Amino acid sequence: xxxxxxxxxxxxxxxxxxxxEQLGIQIIGEYxxxxxxxxxxxxxQPEIALLDISMPGMSGVDIIRECHGLQCRTHIIFIxxxxxxxxxxxxxxxxxxxxxxxxxxxxxxxxxxEKCVKTPDRPGVAYKGNMDFPADSGEQDRIxxxxxxxxxxxxxxxxxxxxxxxxxxxxxxxxYFEEQKDGIVFQKENRIVVVLQKSGSVDVSEELERIKEGAxxxxxxxxxxxxxxxxxxxxxIPEMFQKCVEKEGYLFFADxxxxxxxxxxxxxxxxxxxxxxxxDAKNAIADGILAHQREMILDGLDRYxxxxxxxxxxxxxxxxxxxxxxxxxxxxTLGGKGVxxxxxxxxELLEKGRTCGSFSEMEQIFTDVIDNAYNELGESVTQNDKRxxxxxxxxxxxxxxxxxxxxxxxxxxxxNPYYFSSFFKKSTGKNFKDYVNRIRLKHAVTLLLDTDxxxxxxxxxxxxxxxxxxxxxxxxxxxxxxxxxRKRLKN
Numbered sequence: 001x002x003x004x005x006x007x008x009x010x011x012x013x014x015x016x017x018x019x020x021e022q023l024g025i026q027i028i029g030e031y032x033x034x035x036x037x038x039x040x041x042x043x044x045q046p047e048i049a050l051l052d053i054s055m056p057g058m059s060g061v062d063i064i065r066e067c068h069g070l071q072c073r074t075h076i077i078f079i080x081x082x083x084x085x086x087x088x089x090x091x092x093x094x095x096x097x098x099x100x101x102x103x104x105x106x107x108x109x110x111x112x113x114e115k116c117v118k119t120p121d122r123p124g125v126a127y128k129g130n131m132d133f134p135a136d137s138g139e140q141d142r143i144x145x146x147x148x149x150x151x152x153x154x155x156x157x158x159x160x161x162x163x164x165x166x167x168x169x170x171x172x173x174x175x176y177f178e179e180q181k182d183g184i185v186f187q188k189e190n191r192i193v194v195v196l197q198k199s200g201s202v203d204v205s206e207e208l209e210r211i212k213e214g215a216x217x218x219x220x221x222x223x224x225x226x227x228x229x230x231x232x233x234x235x236x237i238p239e240m241f242q243k244c245v246e247k248e249g250y251l252f253f254a255d256x257x258x259x260x261x262x263x264x265x266x267x268x269x270x271x272x273x274x275x276x277x278x279x280d281a282k283n284a285i286a287d288g289i290l291a292h293q294r295e296m297i298l299d300g301l302d303r304y305x306x307x308x309x310x311x312x313x314x315x316x317x318x319x320x321x322x323x324x325x326x327x328x329x330x331x332x333t334l335g336g337k338g339v340x341x342x343x344x345x346x347x348e349l350l351e352k353g354r355t356c357g358s359f360s361e362m363e364q365i366f367t368d369v370i371d372n373a374y375n376e377l378g379e380s381v382t383q384n385d386k387r388x389x390x391x392x393x394x395x396x397x398x399x400x401x402x403x404x405x406x407x408x409x410x411x412x413x414x415x416n417p418y419y420f421s422s423f424f425k426k427s428t429g430k431n432f433k434d435y436v437n438r439i440r441l442k443h444a445v446t447l448l449l450d451t452d453x454x455x456x457x458x459x460x461x462x463x464x465x466x467x468x469x470x471x472x473x474x475x476x477x478x479x480x481x482x483x484x485x486r487k488r489l490k491n
Contacts, residue, residue: 002029002044004037005052005079010102014050017106023113034058041067041074048116053080053099064094075116079104101317105354108317115246143230145196145204146237148244149173149215152222152254155361165219166192172218176211191248193241194225195234208261224254225261240264249314253359256309269309278307282326286333289341289374290419297374305363316362320353323366330373337416341373388413389427392420400439401463406432437473440464444474448486455482 001020003011011030020027028044031037035057041049053060064076078099092099098112151165170185170192177183183196194211196204208225215223226247228240243264250268254260262268281304288296304326312318324346331343349365356362392413396404409432410420424432440462447458459470474482 001025001027001048001050002031002037002040002046003027003050004031004034004040004055006032006055007052008032010052010079010104014104014109017104017109018113025113032056034060034063038063038066041072042070045072046074048097048113049074049076051076051078053078061094064096068094077112077116101321103350105317141199143198143232144234144237145198145230146228146240146244147194147196147208148226148241148248149192149194150224150226150248150251150254151219152224152251152260153357154221155357157357165221168219169215169221169223172215173211176214188241189245191245195237205261212260222254222260224251224257226250226264227261228264247314249316252316252319252357253309253312253314255358255360256305267310267313269306271306271310274307278304278311278322281307282329283333285326285370286330287416287418289330289334289370289377290337290339290416291422292374292377293418293422294374296418297370301367301370309359316354316356319359320350320362323353323362324349327366327369330370333416334373337419338414339377339419341376343373344369388415389424392424393428396436396439400436400443401461404436404463436463438477441474441477444470444482445485448482449489458482 005011029040034055038058051060060078075097077097081102097116100108151169153162173185177185183194185194212223212225226244228244247264257268281300284300285297308319308322352365353362392409395412407417410417444458444462456467459467464470471481478485
């Protein structure tokens with residue numbers, strides 16, 4: 001294995017993070033730039049390359065793009081910082097084995113390494129523990145459906161309780177199949193595994209739902225079932241079991257799932273997952289804070305939650321970083337509008353998020369941050385507010401004859417349009433459009449009485465787009481047409 005990062009402290013830390021010799025892995029080189037790392041991959045053909053995504057000379061993506069074209073068999077794992085998160089994810093399209101987010105966590109690194117050493121194109125590494133799986137029954141028309149069963153634990157659950165619930169789930173499944181005689185239950189790598197045994201091709205979805213419902217009644221806990229494909233031989237079970245295990249990251253998202261029975265090859269969060277949609281949701285949340293509109297914030301958070309679940313693909317770390325990007329975006333947006341609120345540092349949020357046992361728990365951390373920003377902004381009434389509203393009113397008084405819009409005034413006082421609208425109404429007691437029309441009508445009355453200008457000319461002079469709009473606004477305010485008003489007061 002080789003390591004490459006332009007910060008030597010990172011590679012030294014990775015060396016110390018794991019006992020590589022115990023894993024049977026030898027680190028044969030360390031590099032501080034992309035070109036040297038790429039040359040080492042071509043020269044030494046290491047089985048694994050752990051690379052920083054951003055390095056001088058060649059980026060990590062440049063390296064894997066070249067390796068992809070040359071059909072190199074080196075498994076590449078990327079390390080990325082917060083700012084390079086999306087960049088690292090894109091590298092998966094070129095065949096990256098995995099990507100890790102800084103600071104690197106030992107357990108995540110071990111999982112990524114394990115994924116590489118279990119890859120089929122490495123014949124020297126065999127699947128460990130196949131013998132634990134039962135042997136074939138010998139029946140020609142028999143099909144098997146492997147299923148991994150997981151209890152969904154609650155926040156702060158003690159290890160003793162977790163062990164007890166796991167035992168209860170195992171006992172229920174053993175009793176169930178002892179009665180039904182169409183499956184077996186056993187433990188593999190501390191996981192509960194069910195293998196349904198059926199004659200001929202059948203739909204097992206209804207039975208899985210019955211099993212889930214019975215297991216939840218027996219344990220008092222939500223149960224997640226991850227099922228594999230129908231297979232014809234017990235020899236295929238280890239491979240299918242591993243595919244199910246690779247999906248167990250969705251256990252973290254179980255409290256967001258509509259269904260608790262999922263297939264290894266399908267996402268439990270269907271629908272389009274586009275980054276643009278996350279940006280739209282971020283904007284809605286920021287606008288809600290600025291406008292002090294809680295409903296707008298809640299709507300944005302709901303949309304953002306759905307997109308994070310889809311984009312994370314069962315990875316807790318991904319969900320955490322998507323929420324961190326949300327807070328960063330809010331800080332940039334609010335700061336750009338001159339709005340000062342107290343937001344936690346990214347490192348603090350990362351540390352808190354990594355301790356969470358469920359998606360809802362993680363989401364609550366970030367919801368609390370947004371609530372605090374909302375409340376803090378709502379309580380901040382300063383002299384600057386008075387200065388800004390006076391500036392806006394003065395601008396209207398001078399420029400009433402021009403094409404005045406909410407966006408124009410908001411820009412003039414350096415506010416978000418949504419926030420300015422709310423701010424204006426709170427400060428004046430009138431909405432923006434009504435206030436501007438009143439100022440225009442005030443000046444129109446002067447022109448009606450002091451000049452001989454035609455009504456349509458006056459309408460244009462005071463900023464109305466046409467005579468009809470002027471007439472409608474005038475009648476609504478004074479109860480008569482401009483012509484009637486002039487005639488009555490001049491005669």
